[in-house]
Amino acid sequence: MNPVLVAVLVLGGVGLVCAALLVVASKFMAVPVDERFPKIRECLPGANCGGCGYAGCDGYANALVDGTEEKINKCVAGGAAVVEALAKATGKEAEAIExxxxxxxxxxxxxxxxxxxxxxxxxxxxxxxxxxxxxxxxxxxxxxxxxxxxxxxxxxxxxxxxxxxxxxxxxxxxxxxxxxxxxxxxxxxxxxAAVKVTCSNKDKGPAVMKVCKAGCIGCGLCMRNCPAEAVKVENNLATIDYSKCIGCGKCKEVCPKKCIL
Amino acid sequence: MSDAAKLLLIAFSMIFTENYVLVQFIAICPFLGVSKNFDSCIGMSGAVIFVMTLASAVTWTIYHFLLDPFGLTYLQTIVFILVIAALVQFVEIVLKKYIKPLYKALGIYLPLITTNCAVLAVTILNIDENYNFLESCVDGATAGIGFGLALILFCGVRKALERAKPPKCFEGLPITLVAAALTSMTFMGFAGIADNLFH
Structure with missing residues (x-):
């Protein structure tokens, strides 16, 4: 047989077998990609800041696709525009971002x-x-x-x-x-937010006074004067529950150390 | 020399004295590309060991049952490239399906194995050395292990490099190449050990 023909046949045969193997493999072991994923991922800004609580935009998009995440207003970086785009992509109603x-x-x-x-x-x-x-x-x-x-x-x-x-x-x-x-x-x-606590010291009053002039001494005046029960003093430190706060500013007025602003 | 001793000799020389990366300077591209991160080092080494062993077995079979009988040994390079490329594609599909985390860790480096000269080198050297089937497989696997050893060792060196402050003109790849040269020199210490150990 013509040596050139043999070479061509052998090389072509090897190529054909390899190709067939790959075709079969890609057919039987294909990983289905959810078609919603690229659509949703496109809406997100891609800054991978993690503000939504997921590891990057891919993580949030994945969670939206497989249904573990329901809310579409988690992307704080993207703002209202992203929420609107997500609403279109997922068919959910747009909600305002807090x-x-x-x-x-x-x-x-x-x-x-x-x-x-x-x-x-x-x-x-x-x-x-x-x-x-x-x-x-x-x-x-x-x-x-x-x-x-x-x-x-x-x-x-x-x-x-x-x-x-x-x-x-x-x-x-x-x-x-x-x-x-x-x-x-x-x-x-x-x-x-109308008011903010400007201290994180959890020590008792006298100890705080010794180390800082601007520290919360945990006197509890703010808690007693709050009409909405939004301020709490725990571990000698005032904290504000913003879901209850009505923004009246009473706590700010009564604080003796001016550590509620 | 007994068979077992010959296999041991192959393994020892492939990992230490004839280390592909640090002694023969083959596969420098993935060596520099992947060694930044320990996890991808492990992934890449695993993939290379797997592909090299498989490629050694497949190419030995093809050479001795297809190319040699037809007198087509001059086609070995192109046929081996073809087979290895297909093999890597196959490995990629399998990884994507069954070992997703490894697939993610390897990312763009998996297709790099396709053109990894170490894989081609190991298969051609197997033929040149007249190894039998078992010896070829051991040669492939241990060459991969040697590659992995070099990669992991150099990953440690690069971790130290990150903390060092080289002169401005040496920053980045230049100082990495200097470090690679020094690491490679340490492997000269193994030279001669293999022969004296097994003869």
Whole structure:
């Protein structure tokens, strides 16, 4: 037989067998992709900020597709436009997003509180906390090295005078700062909140007075004066339940330490 | 030399003295590409070991029962490339179906094995060395293990590199290549061990 013909036949045969194998494999082992997924994923902004509580936009889209997530208003970064697009894609009714912003519950700046030691280590909150809970006299307050500012995708956080401040206008409420803060003093509150607690110290009154001029002493005046029972003092610290708060501002007026703003 | 001793010699030289990545400088692309992250190192090594063993077995069979009888041994390179490419595609389909996390971890690197020269090298060297079927399979598997060893070792080196502050002009790939060269030099220490150990 012609050697060229043999070569062509053998090579072609091997190719044909391989092709057949792949065709069969892709037919029998195909992974069905839910056609709703790309549609829903397209609506999301793709910033993968995690504000919805899922690992990135893919995670949220997946949860919407397989029905583990019902709400389509979880994407805080995308705003009303995304909710509308999702409503179209999923056939659900558009709901308003509750606008939120991150808030740092601490007003212990350089004037209000002092340092108990000089810290010279790695300049991150996480590292400085490892050493006796940070260099500040108050072990609950803002450490001021700006781990939150570093992780913020919108550059909405600035450390001013030793305390982190969130610029509400830029904040997209993704919640990354909430997770990264080693002191756990950042939380997401309604953007239109009338009152905020500006302290996170859970020590008793006298101990707080010693370390910070702006600290909550847990006197309970706010709790007693709140007409809606929205303010609670637990562990010597006032907290506000925003689902009950009517925004009257009574707590703000009566607070002797001005730590409700 | 007994059969078992010969298999041991093959295994030892493939993992240490003749390590594909660090001694023979084959498969540098995935070596630099995947070694950033320990998890993908493990995934890539697993895939390479699997593909190399399978490719060794399949290509040995094809060479000795198809190419050799028809006198077509000059076609070995192109036939092997074809078979390996199909094989990797097949592995990809299987992984996608049954081992989803591994598929996700490998991502774009799985198709890279298609053009991974180490896989082609191992199959051609099997033929050149006149290995029998079992020896070919052991050669393929241990070459993959050697690749994995190099990858995991270098992953550790790169973790240390991340903390180091090289001069600006060395940042990124240049310092990685310097580190790779130093890692490769450490494997020169194994040279000669295999022969003296088994002869």
């Amino acid at each position: 606008a939120k912003v991150a808030y740092v519950h601490c007003k212990g700046d350089c004037e209000a509180t002092q340092k108990k030691a000089e810290y010279n280590g790695t300049k991150t909150c996480k590292a400085s906390k490892l050493l006796f809970g940070g260099e500040g006299a108050c072990t609950f307050g803002c450490l001021g090295y700006g781990d939150c500012a570093a992780i913020c995708p919108e550059h909405a956080i600035n450390v001013i005078n030793g305390v982190a401040h969130v610029n509400g206008a830029r904040c997209i409420a993704c919640g990354q700062c909430v997770g990264v803060c080693p002191q756990k003093i950042i939380s997401l509150i309604p953007a239109d």
